[in-house]
Amino acid sequence: MFSRLAKLMSGSSEPLPETDFYRHRLAIYESELGEPEHSFTDRAERRIDIHAFGRDFVPVCEEGSDEGYVLLTNGMSEQRMPGVHGDAKPRAELMWYVREPTPEICANLRRLANLPFIDTTWFGFGHRVAMPAPPMAGTEFQTFLFLTPIIGPDKRIAEALEIAGDPVEILTVNLISRQELELIKSWGLDPFLDLLDMHDYPPIFDPARKSYV
Template structure:
């Protein structure tokens, strides 16, 4: 009785509820993105699957193609993140735009989605996770930065997704350089976001991207 009450107070779900919420999230994802081309299941007790939705990132009004994937976690929002304060959302799922859903990309995305519950922390817009070494092959960047979606269908998911009465934050995953991190720390996030606009920051993660600072 007391363990059940503790789970309810913390925002965790019973197994049957978890399955329903899993399907609820996936149905909202599919309503905006179609069926996933791949789903990478998680066998851990804290289950966080990753769905890969194919997308051509070139706007409909333009010619050419820029094919990649929208990776989206399913399970991070099962529980409220610890220590959230103010108007920040207590639950989140992570999104990463990539060329291919490689094992190292998926492993990093799943690790990030579990990190708040390991380190007793929370993620929101502008938060960073600095690492001692590059997490993905082919890049020198060592810091993850979380932003929010600006592409229509992804924004729509963020607007309608809700778990147990809590709105769910959709956070996009980005890798930044030491110099870019220093700029954010010294001048704030807005000047860095301006740099992204000035340099036509590509929506799909490019490990070979040069630092903008």
Template sequence: MLSRLAKFVSGSNLPSPGSDLYRQRLAIYESELGEPERTFTDNAERRIDIHAFGRDFVPVCQEGSDEGYVLLTNGMSEQRMHGVPGDAKPRAELMWYVREPTQDVCANLRWLANLPFIDTTWFGFGHRVALP
């Protein structure tokens, strides 16, 4: 009982503003892409989850199938990137098209999502990064 009271008094049982933004981003993703087939959750201090949405990449007007996944980060934009010039956006999430959303692929995407904060740099539309 005392632990519940401590949570109530401290306000820690209330959702943080970041979690509201997390849910808003996820709702937008779902409105555009449907329910994610899989979510790779992160337990790091700077939480960056990765949602995997199944897609068929063949245009509707063509025959055949080319199945894969759209991976979207959720959490990178909680913090502003450093050194963003002019009218570029100081917050971003990343998108990656893959055949299979493996743990290795998600680890690489999560590394990319953390890179601007490690190297005090920024990502803008169309930027490319060579993987290590």
């Protein structure tokens, strides 16, 4: 585990204090999403807070409502992920669209945000994390899939966020079935993304969603 000094030094010869990075991220989040309705503070040494921003996911041009929350981690990008290569962004924060920010959901999100630094790995677009058992009540799906935001304000956060000169990847969290995972392994990610479009994949996480394969 890195020392606190190493965390602050990661990726910059003249790092800002950790609290400044924290406020910088939150300010960018709030510039697009407004103030969070809830913030869940992490008491661990590697502090990864979770902010919950209320949102109606129905487009302005359509009728009705589909209320939920945009969850965003704040702290995962405090240090670079180990082993990042190529053009991949060296730092990341996670985003999850949920109906309610339950303790179970927040615990899973924080666990995922810590995983690169525990397993000495990195997350990027299309990466998966297979769990030994379903991580959520009410679902049989066991694999997390990371994509990137397609909703306007969330894309702008991803474009604006930078820490210590490094661009920060915003990765959306999705749960997929065993059959969907096999499709991705066999045919690549694009056919699966086409399936999501075909089935009008809901933005808000639904643990009861049926497999598309």
